Every structure is written in C-alpha cells, then in structure tokens.
Amino acid sequence: MSRIPDIDAFEERAAIAEYDGGLSRHEAENLAAQAQGFTDADAYWQWLADYVVKRRVP
Template structure:
C-alpha cells in the first residue's frame, strides 16, 4: 500500500513539535514525516513532489 502524504497533518505536527519540543524545524519535519510512515522529511517531500508532478503515488 503506498504512503499518502497529508500535507496539512505534516505541517501541523511539525509546527507543534518545533514549538512545544523546542526542536529545529528540520528535526520537527523528520518526526512529522515518520508519524505518517515515511523514513524522514526528505522521503516525504520526494513522494509529495512525485505525486504533484505525475498525479501518481509511487
């Protein structure tokens, strides 16, 4: 089953983790991405970009 990026949930979780946890934005995005099942933020953004360009999930 392909992972489906949820940008609204990703952004909200990253902001909460960054603010409440006092973490860097980069670390907060990694945590938000992992919460959706992605390896890290780079993987999340890669899948999202591919979907935007091709309208297909990998």
C-alpha cells in the same frame, strides 16, 4: 508508500514539535514525516514531488 500523506497533519505536527517541543525545524519535519511512515522529511517531500509531477500515487 501507498497511502497519500496528510499535508495538514504533517504541518501541524511539525509546528507543534518545533515550537512546543523545542526541536529545530528539520528535526520537527523529520518527526512529522516519520509519524506518517516515511524515513525522514526528505523522503516525504520527494514523495509529494513525484506525486505532483507524475499525477499518480508513486
């Protein structure tokens, strides 16, 4: 992934999917991550963690 994820969009999409869509938090975060091109929320959070640690786009 070469594009930097939009954290605000991720959080907003996950919240809407959870509260309005009736999904679990895990399902909602997976949906939000997939909307940004990640396979799931775990891949999204790992990308962000790598970015913070390495201080560069993975």
